[in-house]
Amino acid sequence: MNKTIIVSNRLPLQISIQDNQLEVTPSVGGLATGMKSVHAEGNGLWVGWSGITDEDLNETMAAQVDLKIKQAKCSAVRLNEADVADFYLGFSNRTLWPLFHYFTEYTEFKDKHWEAYKRVNQKFADAVLDTIEDGDTVWVHDYQLLLLPALIKEKKPEVTIGFFLHIPFPSYEIFRTFPWREEVLAGMLGSDLLGFHTYDYERHFLSSVKRILRLDVNFNEISYYDRIVKVDSFPMGIDYDKFYNSALDHNNADTEKSDLQKRLDTHIEEGDDKKFILTIDRLDYTKGIPNRLRAYEHFLTTYPEYQEKVRLVMLAVPSRSEVPQYRKLKRETDELVGRINGAFSTVSWTPIWYFYRSLPFENLIDLYTSSDVALITPVRDGMNLVAKEYVATRTRQDGVLILSEMAGASKEMNEALLINPNSFEDFATALDRALTMPLEEQQSRMKILQKRLKRYTVEKWAEEFLKSLEATNQMKEIFVSKKLRTNDIDGIVSQYKKAKKRLVLLDYDGTLVGFKNNPQDAKPDAALLKILDALEGQEITSLNLISGRDRGTFEKWFAKKPYNLITDHGVWEREKQQWNALEIVKTEWMANIKPILESFVDRTPGTFIETKEYSLAWHYRTADPELAQIRTIELNTVLTSMVSNNNLSILKGNKVIEIKSSNVNKGRAANHLFVKNDFDFILIIGDDWTDEDMFEAAPDTAITIKVGHSKTIAKYKIKAPEQVRALLAKLV
Ligand code: GDG
Numbered sequence: 001m002n003k004t005i006i007v008s009n010r011l012p013l014q015i016s017i018q019d020n021q022l023e024v025t026p027s028v029g030g031l032a033t034g035m036k037s038v039h040a041e042g043n044g045l046w047v048g049w050s051g052i053t054d055e056d057l058n059e060t061m062a063a064q065v066d067l068k069i070k071q072a073k074c075s076a077v078r079l080n081e082a083d084v085a086d087f088y089l090g091f092s093n094r095t096l097w098p099l100f101h102y103f104t105e106y107t108e109f110k111d112k113h114w115e116a117y118k119r120v121n122q123k124f125a126d127a128v129l130d131t132i133e134d135g136d137t138v139w140v141h142d143y144q145l146l147l148l149p150a151l152i153k154e155k156k157p158e159v160t161i162g163f164f165l166h167i168p169f170p171s172y173e174i175f176r177t178f179p180w181r182e183e184v185l186a187g188m189l190g191s192d193l194l195g196f197h198t199y200d201y202e203r204h205f206l207s208s209v210k211r212i213l214r215l216d217v218n219f220n221e222i223s224y225y226d227r228i229v230k231v232d233s234f235p236m237g238i239d240y241d242k243f244y245n246s247a248l249d250h251n252n253a254d255t256e257k258s259d260l261q262k263r264l265d266t267h268i269e270e271g272d273d274k275k276f277i278l279t280i281d282r283l284d285y286t287k288g289i290p291n292r293l294r295a296y297e298h299f300l301t302t303y304p305e306y307q308e309k310v311r312l313v314m315l316a317v318p319s320r321s322e323v324p325q326y327r328k329l330k331r332e333t334d335e336l337v338g339r340i341n342g343a344f345s346t347v348s349w350t351p352i353w354y355f356y357r358s359l360p361f362e363n364l365i366d367l368y369t370s371s372d373v374a375l376i377t378p379v380r381d382g383m384n385l386v387a388k389e390y391v392a393t394r395t396r397q398d399g400v401l402i403l404s405e406m407a408g409a410s411k412e413m414n415e416a417l418l419i420n421p422n423s424f425e426d427f428a429t430a431l432d433r434a435l436t437m438p439l440e441e442q443q444s445r446m447k448i449l450q451k452r453l454k455r456y457t458v459e460k461w462a463e464e465f466l467k468s469l470e471a472t473n474q475m476k477e478i479f480v481s482k483k484l485r486t487n488d489i490d491g492i493v494s495q496y497k498k499a500k501k502r503l504v505l506l507d508y509d510g511t512l513v514g515f516k517n518n519p520q521d522a523k524p525d526a527a528l529l530k531i532l533d534a535l536e537g538q539e540i541t542s543l544n545l546i547s548g549r550d551r552g553t554f555e556k557w558f559a560k561k562p563y564n565l566i567t568d569h570g571v572w573e574r575e576k577q578q579w580n581a582l583e584i585v586k587t588e589w590m591a592n593i594k595p596i597l598e599s600f601v602d603r604t605p606g607t608f609i610e611t612k613e614y615s616l617a618w619h620y621r622t623a624d625p626e627l628a629q630i631r632t633i634e635l636n637t638v639l640t641s642m643v644s645n646n647n648l649s650i651l652k653g654n655k656v657i658e659i660k661s662s663n664v665n666k667g668r669a670a671n672h673l674f675v676k677n678d679f680d681f682i683l684i685i686g687d688d689w690t691d692e693d694m695f696e697a698a699p700d701t702a703i704t705i706k707v708g709h710s711k712t713i714a715k716y717k718i719k720a721p722e723q724v725r726a727l728l729a730k731l732v
Contacts (some may be wrong), residue, residue, distance in 0.1 A: 008142060010049055038462055088120075092144045097143065121145060125151035139163075150190030199233045276373070299424075401416040506543075510707060528725065570666050614664065643659065683702070
């Protein structure tokens, strides 16, 4: 039976050891709730760290912990103190967390931390690979495990992998500063589906993929070697009923009041104009706490009528206090609260009630239900679930949510009062508006907010993600139908060995060598020449390299090699070191087209013209991908009107547009080879559009192979030049 494996840095369990007694309780966080049914299903499994380092467990205790974890359908990844210091507190929380939240000044780039990040991601991969089988699904969570998808995919290409990032993905301008940007993107692209909270994060990710890895992106699908990676946004929800029902329960007259509630009530009972403004966050610099305090001070100064009436109840939950910036933030927060309370307090009124601790769930509900306004103003936040939880607890649909535009949640909570958290003015006017908002308006806003949250819960979020992940499988089936598998390769090799007269036609760029920024750098390397020499050395094999390259380049590269060469898309053939023209082609048109291409080069940095004997090619591999996309459309329009009169055709290659005579193509050139001899084995390998002509012209018995994933009439698909070389090596 296929299973779903959930992977996150921490297991959804709280483990404590006191006096050698082990206690394991399930955690109640949002993620654990969302995953509950997925995890409970069949032989579902959750892989993660227990929260206890190796050093803190003796062998007997470790075995007991493992057993308890196993009983909870989990599997533990063991981490030692060095892992926690360098991988978790180091790379995860001093590099990725600040960088992805735009805190570049806090971001550290340390090789030691990066090494630990790779090492620990490998530990997670080993734990997953230990239990995974073909047909299983893996769902990886968050920024601590960005390399994991590729580590799994590499070993188990047949499993389906989803990844969800809970924090923002920063814009390209930020991400490009990251020294390990290529590795991290490649790690994420091991997934079949990548999920983000908002469309903006998705857009930023795609932009980095296009600009840094130079991959083709079609809407939200990335072409990655022989696979398609889908990217989408899935805004995470909450367990709505849990919050709503707890609030109902709390508001019930029969429910006994907590000490906290009694304390809150003393303020509320002072009069109708006494209001609570609530803020709840982990004490994290991304949450904008000091700024919020200063803005509150500004509000009390500009609207003095609220003094002695409103109270800011601030719950700051201790977090990552081993990281220096968090300790600094704690000091700054303490000082600010002290200063503001010192400056404004009266005998009967303190403007800020500050709790630095984690409260039990019941007290959280006390705070949510007692507050007239929730002031949620992070400077950057992936989503922010507190904002959603506040809304869910407003059973009478009163109350106002003030929400920062910088929280992912703001994208779907338009009925909140949205503010820019850097503007004190925005803060003050929004607070005044919230505190004076008529009940009807509060209710009409709250109703709309609740409706959406009730529908798109955390369970629904998980369900939608998994549905979409499942759909990538169907897409994959179409793609993998042509995938060249080990048994196909064995068949080809055996047919090859039995044949008496063989014809091998190989395209060059993108087939035998990968693309280079400068086409002249794609010279054949020693390993390639060795394979080609060996093929050429077989008397019954006719080896032909067939390319759009100009004959000058091929003559230079293969001067001393006896291979047959066909260049310029089939204009020239070199046979037994003699060049012959296969076609008579005109070139007068070049003088008219070249100035047009030059004007495109001038306006599109990074592009250049390759002037061949019979064609002109405009290369845009190193141009800005978005600008290049616009320019290719423009160029196509300009050229289309000119080519028909001149019997020319436009070829759209891999990051190149080429204009050449219509009567020349690789199909015609290949035809001329097919009839030359009585071949009983024909192998044709190519990677782009121009090679489709060869595949089409080939006899039915020919073995045609396309490099890459895109649509083809070839019989098979292969991943990349390395795999082509490996196949050819089996023929020699
Ligand atoms: C990351 C992203 C994204 C808070 N104090 C107490 C307490 N909480 C609970 C809240 C809420 C959760 O903690 C906090 O979630 P947030 O979403 O607000 O923030 P992060 O911890 O930064 O989470 C964030 C999230 O991942 C999910 O993808 O939204 O953007 O940064 O559920 O209720 N719970 C209890 N006592 C407390 O004192 N029991």
